[in-house]
Amino acid sequence: MSAPGRPAGSGLAAPAPDPVRAPFPRLREIAEGVHVYEQLPGGWCLNNAGLVAGADRSLLVDTVATRARALHLREETRRVVPGGPDFVVNTHFHGDHVFGNEHFVPRAAVISHEQTRSDIEEAGLGLCHLWPGVDWGEPRLTLPDVTFREAMTLRLGGLTVELLEIGPAHTASDVVAWVPERRVLFTGDVIWSGVTPFLLMGSVEGSLAAVERLRALGPETVVPGHGAVAGTDALDATEAYVRWLRGIAEDGLRAGLSPLQAAGKADLGPFAALVDPERLAGNLHRAYAELEGLPPGERIDVAAGFGDMVEFNGGLPFSAA
Numbered sequence: 001m002s003a004p005g006r007p008a009g010s011g012l013a014a015p016a017p018d019p020v021r022a023p024f025p026r027l028r029e030i031a032e033g034v035h036v037y038e039q040l041p042g043g044w045c046l047n048n049a050g051l052v053a054g055a056d057r058s059l060l061v062d063t064v065a066t067r068a069r070a071l072h073l074r075e076e077t078r079r080v081v082p083g084g085p086d087f088v089v090n091t092h093f094h095g096d097h098v099f100g101n102e103h104f105v106p107r108a109a110v111i112s113h114e115q116t117r118s119d120i121e122e123a124g125l126g127l128c129h130l131w132p133g134v135d136w137g138e139p140r141l142t143l144p145d146v147t148f149r150e151a152m153t154l155r156l157g158g159l160t161v162e163l164l165e166i167g168p169a170h171t172a173s174d175v176v177a178w179v180p181e182r183r184v185l186f187t188g189d190v191i192w193s194g195v196t197p198f199l200l201m202g203s204v205e206g207s208l209a210a211v212e213r214l215r216a217l218g219p220e221t222v223v224p225g226h227g228a229v230a231g232t233d234a235l236d237a238t239e240a241y242v243r244w245l246r247g248i249a250e251d252g253l254r255a256g257l258s259p260l261q262a263a264g265k266a267d268l269g270p271f272a273a274l275v276d277p278e279r280l281a282g283n284l285h286r287a288y289a290e291l292e293g294l295p296p297g298e299r300i301d302v303a304a305g306f307g308d309m310v311e312f313n314g315g316l317p318f319s320a321a
Contacts, residue, residue: 021320022039022040022046025038025039025040027076030229031179031183031221032182033158033159034050034051034182034184035050035051035052035080038228039226040228042195042226042228042275043195043226043275043276043318043319044321045127045131045134046065046319047065047225048223048226048229049064049073051077051081052156053081054157054158054159055158056156057157058080058086059087059156060089060104060108061186061188061223062090062098062225063100063101063104064097064099064100065100065127065134066134066135066136067103067135067139068135068137069100070099070100070102070137083107084107085108088109088110088111089112089161089175090110090111091176091177091187091189091225092116092119092170092171092175092189093119093173094127096321097188097225099136099139101144102140105145110142110143110145110146111146111148111152113147113173113174113175114147116175117147120144121143130306149165150165159179159182160179162180164177166210166214167202168203169190169203171189171202174202174210175188176214178217180217183219183220184220184221184223186223190214190225190238191234192234192237193222193224193227193230194274195226195227195276196278196280198276198282198283199287200285201300201302203297204245204246204283204296205296207242208243211235211242214235215235219231219232227275241271241274244269245283246291248262248280249287250291252288253291253292259285259287260284260311260312262284263280263284268280276317278309278312279309281305281311282305282306282308282309285300285301285308286300
């Protein structure tokens with residue numbers, strides 16, 4: 001029997017309360033001058049950050065969700081670059097990637113895509129209300145100082161960071177950070193490794209186009225927004241999920257099913273092992289909307305999509321942040 005309010009056959013057990021928080025990682029070097037703060041297993045609000053340390057200046061790719069984690073990340077960066085980074089880049093507007101901004105200013109200039117800045121301001125601290133059990137540490141929203149469109153290049157002294165607009169994919173205005181001298185690509189939440197992609201606020205078709213653009217860069221090391229550092233296999237895995245998602249949506253629409261009903265009937269197969277599989281219910285809202293003609297990245301009823309994820313999951317998804 002399925003849990004109350006859940007579609008039969010969803011294949012997911014309702015999560016038990018779990019007070020355990022994910023451990024704080026050490027900043028580790030993955031290529032000369034390039035470091036990653038890898039928060040595993042990478043589920044809700046457990047994102048990765050990265051530090052690129054050139055001879056003259058340094059840059060942090062994304063911050064983290066809670067005050068405690070941001071302060072730890074700041075100390076980790078100071079082990080590598082005394083005083084901390086000179087720049088912070090927000091790859092998109094979600095709170096787990098931006099709430100820590102306040103702990104790196106005023107030393108660091110915060111950079112984002114122009115639309116991302118306005119989305120950060122609009123979203124505010126709303127993420128905190130979704131997981132009231134997380135000790136957020138009363139974050140103070142800190143908006144980017146510098147914005148750009150399409151691309152920006154930063155030269156740090158021997159290392160270059162190219163910031164490239166790649167969305168809509170995860171959101172309407174995703175940015176990736178490419179370090180060509182080291183063939184390292186920080187993808188933000190455009191790419192996932194061992195974690196279910198989340199496209200409710202972005203685009204199915206845009207995600208597939210983004211994967212192709214990222215492949216063309218020729219990366220050797222891929223740092224996803226969530227999950228383990230990988231190679232180009234993370235690009236392949238993300239693409240495989242998105243194509244499967246689109247197929248589930250096409251079948252569901254033909255059968256006259258709602259996104260939640262289609263999620264309940266879907267055989268997750270190899271994707272059942274991904275962290276946070278309940279995102280399928282939310283992703284189908286986006287996939288349905290695009291198949292019905294909504295342009296990539298256009299606004300959608302996010303509350304309805306998240307509500308279906310909660311129902312599919314039999315309760316609020318767990319965050320170990």
